[in-house]
Amino acid sequence: MKYFxxxxxxxxxxxxxxxxxxxxxxxxxxLRDAVGMGVAVIFVLLGSNLVISLIRKGVPSQLxxxxxIIVISTFVTIIDYTMQAxxxxxxxxxxxxxxxxxxxxxxxxxxxxxxxxxxxSLSILDALGIGIGFVLAIGAxxxxxxxxxxxxxxxxxxLGESFHQxxxxxxxxxxxxxxxxxxxxxAMRKWRTS
Amino acid sequence: MSTKTVKLALIxxxxxxxxxxxxxxIYSVTKPKIDEFKVVTLQANLREVLQGAVEFPVIIPDxxxxxxxxAGVAVGIAFKVFPxxxxxxxxxxxxxxxxxxxxxxxxxxxxxxxxxxxxxxxxVREDWFRDQFREKKKEKLFLKKDGGxxxxxxxxxxxxxxxxxxxxxxxxxxxxQLVEEEE
Numbered sequence: 169m170k171y172f173x174x175x176x177x178x179x180x181x182x183x184x185x186x187x188x189x190x191x192x193x194x195x196x197x198x199l200r201d202a203v204g205m206g207v208a209v210i211f212v213l214l215g216s217n218l219v220i221s222l223i224r225k226g227v228p229s230q231l232x233x234x235x236x237i238i239v240i241s242t243f244v245t246i247i248d249y250t251m252q253a254x255x256x257x258x259x260x261x262x263x264x265x266x267x268x269x270x271x272x273x274x275x276x277x278x279x280x281x282x283x284x285x286x287x288x289s290l291s292i293l294d295a296l297g298i299g300i301g302f303v304l305a306i307g308a309x310x311x312x313x314x315x316x317x318x319x320x321x322x323x324x325x326x327l328g329e330s331f332h333q334x335x336x337x338x339x340x341x342x343x344x345x346x347x348x349x350x351x352x353x354x355a356m357r358k359w360r361t362s
Numbered sequence: 363m364s365t366k367t368v369k370l371a372l373i374x375x376x377x378x379x380x381x382x383x384x385x386x387x388i389y390s391v392t393k394p395k396i397d398e399f400k401v402v403t404l405q406a407n408l409r410e411v412l413q414g415a416v417e418f419p420v421i422i423p424d425x426x427x428x429x430x431x432x433a434g435v436a437v438g439i440a441f442k443v444f445p446x447x448x449x450x451x452x453x454x455x456x457x458x459x460x461x462x463x464x465x466x467x468x469x470x471x472x473x474x475x476x477x478x479x480x481x482x483x484x485x486v487r488e489d490w491f492r493d494q495f496r497e498k499k500k501e502k503l504f505l506k507k508d509g510g511x512x513x514x515x516x517x518x519x520x521x522x523x524x525x526x527x528x529x530x531x532x533x534x535x536x537x538x539q540l541v542e543e544e545e
Contacts, residue, residue, distance in 0.1 A: 197400065227372065238381050241381075246384070249389060252399075254395065
């Protein structure tokens with residue numbers, strides 16, 4: 169349980185470990201995109217942590233990184249194909265994010281820092297915790313940016329039609345992403361140090 | 363070459379081999395499903411952009427179709443254009459009736475390789491933007507700021523203009539197919 173909570177708060181991948189900033193900044197313009205990216209990451213993280221934990225004793229230390237990368241990219245491709253074949257509707261929403269996960273350093277970081285040193289069950293808990301931590305962080309970004317930048321939540325207009333016509337457009341553009349993540353990190357830091 | 367090096371190379375070889383074998387297996391299982399879904403999606407999309415038509419014989423593979431209604435009458439054509447947007451080509455499927463009015467358009471999703479910016483250019487996929495094209499002839503297919511009748515998406519003029527111009531140029535390019543039908 170400790171490992172599960174750990175990933176959500178004390179070691180939140182985005183706001184504390186500062187990993188995976190690239191997708192967090194790039195794919196958080198709307199809440200729906202943000203959650204889509206987060207869910208795809210959870211799938212890959214679970215799979216890669218599971219397999220890497222299983223094979224951790226058979227992989228010599230010099231070969232860790234190349235083997236981890238093979239495992240991760242294999243998983244990403246499997247998920248890409250499977251989703252496309254059996255969940256085409258879901259794929260329409262998440263498909264664009266799946267290939268991006270290969271370059272998400274959260275996955276490799278957890279493989280190296282956790283799954284290669286811990287048992288399968290702990291690695292799964294870690295993957296869930298980190299994954300949920302990632303979803304919450306990127307989801308918070310998406311929520312704030314969509315609300316202020318488009319006046320809507322998941323496409324539904326909530327701040328009134330006039331605001332929707334004339335929103336703080338800056339927020340859905342890249343500078344808005346940096347601004348929001350800075351505020352979130354500052355809030356997280358304040359909460360952790362107090 | 364020490365035995366240790368050989369051992370490492372072998373392990374990496376095995377890892378890559380297992381990965382390749384797994385992927386080729388997954389690929390061969392999923393490929394037919396994926397293709398089948400693509401065919402179904404295309405048929406559904408054709409029916410949506412050219413309402414009334416039920417059969418779509420191919421004129422140019424993957425590019426141009428004729429729309430035939432249930433009585434066997436040719437009601438128009440449907441074609442794909444790939445105007446260059448902000449992030450790359452924007453795959454657009456357009457249905458045009460015999461009187462050269464646009465019947466409807468559908469724009470590919472990001473999962474199908476469309477790369478406009480989420481929150482900005484990607485909004486060309488929204489219903490209000492697509493619905494503007496309905497019942498319009500090519501003379502009116504310009505953005506309002508270019509002297510036409512269509513609203514652009516705020517802060518995404520490049521993507522909006524690309525789609526509008528792509529649809530109009532597509533009609534110019536393929537309109538002769540409609541004339542042939544009337545003869």
